[in-house]
Amino acid sequence: MIFVNLYNEILIKFSKNIQDKIMILEISGLYKSFPHAGTGQIEVLKNLNLEVQEGETVAVVGQSGSGKSTLLSLLAGLDRQTYGSLRLRDQQISEMSEAKLTQFRAENIGIIFQQFYLMPHLTALENVSLPLEMFGHEDSQVRAQEALQHVGLAEREKHFPHQLSGGESQRVAIARAVVIRPSILLADEPTGNLDNATGVQVANLLFDLVNTTGMTLLLVTHNTELAQRCSRQLTLYSGTFQ
Ligand SMILES: Nc1ncnc2c1ncn2[C@@H]1O[C@H](COP(=O)(O)OP(=O)(O)O)[C@@H](O)[C@H]1O
Numbered sequence: 001m002i003f004v005n006l007y008n009e010i011l012i013k014f015s016k017n018i019q020d021k022i023m024i025l026e027i028s029g030l031y032k033s034f035p036h037a038g039t040g041q042i043e044v045l046k047n048l049n050l051e052v053q054e055g056e057t058v059a060v061v062g063q064s065g066s067g068k069s070t071l072l073s074l075l076a077g078l079d080r081q082t083y084g085s086l087r088l089r090d091q092q093i094s095e096m097s098e099a100k101l102t103q104f105r106a107e108n109i110g111i112i113f114q115q116f117y118l119m120p121h122l123t124a125l126e127n128v129s130l131p132l133e134m135f136g137h138e139d140s141q142v143r144a145q146e147a148l149q150h151v152g153l154a155e156r157e158k159h160f161p162h163q164l165s166g167g168e169s170q171r172v173a174i175a176r177a178v179v180i181r182p183s184i185l186l187a188d189e190p191t192g193n194l195d196n197a198t199g200v201q202v203a204n205l206l207f208d209l210v211n212t213t214g215m216t217l218l219l220v221t222h223n224t225e226l227a228q229r230c231s232r233q234l235t236l237y238s239g240t241f242q
């Protein structure tokens with residue numbers, strides 16, 4: 001009897017888990033064009049559709065110029081689509097006002113760029129605590145210290161970006177991206193500015209962090225080895241998924 005109950009409990013838990021899968025990101029009919037002096041317009045993204053569930057790790061690969069960074073900047077709300085819809089959690093980010101989008105991004109989206117983009121005049125700790133301090137979180141310092149610990153840089157908190165190596169700078173940038181506990185982590189060629197060995201170390205750290213926290217990751221890269229570390233790979237070609 002005990003076994004039957006246990007079996008039923010496991011079944012219920014299992015089916016509940018299936019039902020509970022939360023759709024984090026939904027892209028539908030997404031287009032992006034840029035004005036172009038010669039031809040009038042260049043259409044970079046054409047009718048993109050994608051659904052990502054909570055906890056998935058998705059890689060978008062494609063050659064240079066295929067539109068990967070353009071896609072990521074639309075998802076991050078740093079640029080606007082020409083047509084189509086982008087939904088993150090229950091929010092239609094494609095239709096948000098600038099002010100709402102800025103706040104939504106700061107609270108929900110972690111972003112890692114190839115070039116790190118740390119604030120040069122702030123220490124490692126200040127760089128990491130900045131996204132929390134913008135919202136007046138009382139525990140910003142402690143959370144930032146924890147995030148730096150998670151990327152193995154607890155001892156470097158007082159150092160400025162120019163005192164850090166490329167790999168260390170990207171680890172600080174990773175800490176800054178995850179300190180807000182984002183709904184989704186977006187990464188654009190996160191190892192693109194690092195030598196191979198350092199790139200592998202940073203990727204190991206990134207995937208350890210993502211896998212232990214169950215964070216949702218969307219990574220764009222031309223590096224197929226890096227892409228293979230994600231649970232799903234998509235190829236962007238001529239502005240659409242192949
Ligand atoms: N702001 C812009 N204005 C005009 N063209 C752009 C702009 N941003 C990107 N593009 C063009 O869009 C295409 C895709 O660029 P990008 O998204 O950076 O590609 P990837 O990241 O895959 O290398 C390229 O042809 C690029 O020149």
Ligand SMILES: [Mg+2]
Pocket residue numbers: 068069070
């Ligand atoms: Mg790019």
